[in-house]
Amino acid sequence: MRGERSGRRRADPAVKALGAEPINPEDKPIGAWTALRDLAGVVGRSGAPQLHARVAGALGLTLAGKGLGVLAPLALGAAVNRLAEGQSTGATVGLSFMALAIGWALIRFLSSATPQLSDVVFAPVRAAAQRKTAAETFAHALNLSLDFHQTKRSGALSRTMDRGSRAVDFLLRIIAFNLGPTVVELVLAAAVLGGLYDWRFGALAIAVVAIYAVVTFGMANWRLEHRRAMNAADTEAAGLSVDALLNYETVKSFGAERRAAESYDRALETYVSAALKANGSLAALNLIQAAIMNVGLGVMAVMAGFEAAAGRMGPGDVTAAVLILISLYQPLNILGFAYREIRQSFIDMEEMLKVTRQTPQVADAADARHLPRPADARGASLAFEGVGYRHDARANGLEDVDFTAAPGTTTALVGPSGSGKSTIVKLALRLLDPQVGRVLIDGQDAREVTQESLRRAVALVPQDVALFNDSIRANIAFARPDADEAAIWEAAEAAELADFIRALPNGMDTKVGERGLKLSGGERQRVGIARALLADPCILILDEATSALDSRTEAAIQKTLRKARAGRTTLVVAHRLSTVADADQILVLKAGRVVERGAHHELVARVGGEYAALWRKQTRGARTRTAGEA
Template identity: 40%
Template sequence: MADSTADRTGDRRRFAAELWQLLRQYRWRIAFSVVLLLVAKLATVAVPLLLKRIIDTFSHAPLPSHLALGLPAYLLAGYALLRFSSTLFNEWRDLIFARVTLNTVKAYAEKTFAHLHALGPRFHAGRQVGSLLPDIDRGTSGIAFLLGIGLFTIVPTLVEIGLVLAIMLGRYPPSFAVIIGATFLAYSGFTLVFTARRVIYQRRVNKLDSRAKGQMADSLMNYDTVKAFTNEAWESRRFSATMADWMGAGIKNQRALFILHVGQSGVIAAGVAAIMLLAGQAVLARSMSVGDLVLINAYALQVCLPLNALGFVYRESRDAWVNAERLFALLRLRPEIEDPPDAPALHVGAGAGVGDVVFEHVSFHYDPERPVLFDLSLHIPSGTTLAVVGRSGSGKSTLARLLLRLYDPASGRILIDGQDIRHRSPTSVRRAIGVVPQDTALFNDSIGNNIAYARVGATQDEVIGAARAALLHDLIASLPEGYATPAGERGVKFSGGERQRIGIARVILKDPAILIFDEATSALDSVSEHAIARELERLSHRRTTLIIAHRLSTIVHAHAIVVMERGRIVEQGTHAELLRRKGAYARLWMLQQHMDRERG
């Protein structure tokens, strides 16, 4: 996700506009937070003034008898109260504003989550989840930081510096204010220049960090493959190489940070030294008291420390923006297929006997250089079963993806009950279709919840009924935790055949008008395959069904069979008709029969 300067500028504008819309609902909470902020700063600025008076009072010892106890105790108590109130109002401000910050982070996290689900399979096929999650995490954290610093760091710091300069100009010679102003300008210029240089290193550190986490996640998710090929050492070397690059970039980043910090501290030290030298000469000349010296020292630190805070904030805000850039770049990506709220829904009746499907002169490619389908036309009449067979890469599974509107055809159209699905809401299209994929992926949740995922809100009896129909109930009942048994990450606690039966149970529970079986019995043993094939045949009775098959013995009951080669239909007919023609289908059938006899 490479970002141009124009893209980053546009992101800043969009972020500012979106942020304003989010903050408007909390305007009174923000206003109260600002009041607390100003009160806290006034208390902070008043502390040195009271401290000067305390020192000057004690410097004129002995005190008059009527003031010996009352005045110093009053001043000391006021001094302690001012320090406490500064902390109290700052913490109260943070408590009040926490809802604003957390709501903003929540809004962006929800927006990103929904956006990722809206993006098409091309995006998800090309991204590593392990590298994507750190980008999202850093992005939302960066937004939270950017939200807080503008109101609660930059504004109060400028207010504090302004109040201090006003007091210094009102009570002391202009030379003190001039030194403070020169220090501020020198510090700001140095910080701007060297922070801009450091951003380059921070971007590289983030990129390598995401790459390392992506490699780690990918390797751990493919643990069995790593073990099977004894590639643990190679995986470690590959990960170590990325971490070495990350470490090198981190060292360069830290070196740039060292120069930045030392330079900032040097500017502040020079400013404080000049102010204290000038104040010390004034005390020796008796034109200022010791209390004035303490006051000037306190105010010098009170200006320089906020300067340091401003430098920190600027540096961290640049880092935060770098972190947020990748999140904004992600949000800039447009879904391949939009689901606008005003798009009409696909109208398909419930139950059996509906869902007439037509592919009309459909051509498609994932990559323009490699077309997948060529001017393909076929018809699946309502309530019938069409099976598609062919070699790998012939375009069989692409038909299912197009019917689900995961992609749109490059040309031609697909009709369901006479409605062009390109002009219907993708959500409504997918709601009308049930899919049993070749490899059923499960959530890291209970078996019961994995089955119920097909119809959120289904009762336990409905889930059990679907499991019985998929010949899965006896297996689940034999487990110690029954339907509450965890499936594990992507269902690793169950075999491929068991996962596939869970997928079949899902479709049974969904009860859709149109069915797609994509190699739905490929992971089953012969006994289970025969039993599940009978159940799938019962389930598809009088429903529009598309079966993508490798095992020809599972599709002999189909009303029509289509043979595909290189994105084109080369044969079409019933099982008996295709065998009589002695063409491509007959050759596949004879080959599989021969292989089955050899295995037997």
């Protein structure tokens, strides 16, 4: 039966040969329509208040503003015509002109005010969509598997998410309330010019806009590579700066401040060079756009002048025709900028969508169950059945690993570096899934239970404990945010940390700094132990959990950990064999295989065994050090 079940879990041979499960290709292009569909989906699930009413109201106000923008010049034109026609009846003409002029000013004010009102109405929707995008991308990135985060730069990923969320806000504002309404305004302006005056006026307006758009789009596409280069250089500079700042201790230890600063400066130099090219091409584009618009205005003025001279148009009609074209050109100025920024925003959004389209290698099954806690305080069993896993960056991996850690027992993993101990830990935590075989917790396949419930049952104290830049209290309570003060102090006491905390001026409220670097290595490890104990797991994994402690503190912690093992199953990774001599079973790994197993006294007694050789080497070294000190 075990063979049949294990067989169903075996990986595809091609996958096994590669050493990793396939992931979605990052470089697959994402089209504009796909991005727009995603944009509409984000708006729909944004949770903005009165979503549908706000969208409809904002669009209505914007379209009304465009219509009023075309009507305003007609009112002024009528005023000028009235003034020109009735020079002999001064008072009447003056009142009529004043009324029309006031009407023109009012209509013009309304056409300017409606977009502002539209922005106020729609702003909560944009803000909610931007927040939703950022939150979903961040959550998705956190849920991605270990392989993704091991190959990504934190600074570059952060910049990608930031630019992508801002792109959502920009696209919503520009596409819905600038480009679409501008097309409506063009149609209205052409209809008014052709209907009231001459069809050639409408044709001229459309022709000028078409030439302007073709030139703008063509040059914007040419400039796109400059913007891509700017983005790449900006991302590289951000990644270098964040890497250096996060690892400043390493930088300073090797006196590499100048090298780090020079690398950052070179990245900025590349960015500046790309930015200068982009700005130069932008200036050329603006000059060409201005030339097209002013030639169009000149031709319109000449045509209107000839029509007025022939008596077919009044002076007010000439004014209205020119003003309509000028009012049409105002959004066209934005069109050039909008097209450039829309293309750039699509690039930014594309980079973000590549992150959200990554599929985690480790994910909950559709029918994943909750892992129940054992009814009694015995801990949970942990079993590896024929497990195989190979990283694509390594020549060797785990092969046919079989062992069972019974509830309440301690299993130790020993062996040289690179033998597979850390991989077993990651498989037990389900940070990785086995490519062959399966991992069982209390008889349940780890792939068939939810990750959340599994990681509530399993707690890890790593060799290098990572802490948040927050208080000691917050870092201990991270394992169980609902824990009360008494429980936090109890965990600190168990980790031999309480006296140290009481001696601090700010006690539990002491900030530990970036990654906990204000604390010593031993203090960080004790915080990690307290955090794991507060989680009250069924399975406790100690990955060299006392390696950074002095001998006296290590002895105290080992005594505490022995107490903490009661009612828990413990998996211990150790290089110092003396720390695991009391383990119920010891697994000796070499090149990804379990080459020996048994209790300490059994393994030491084996002539020519791996464990016995390691024990003799370590105890001989300890005796040598003791003799030297004497």
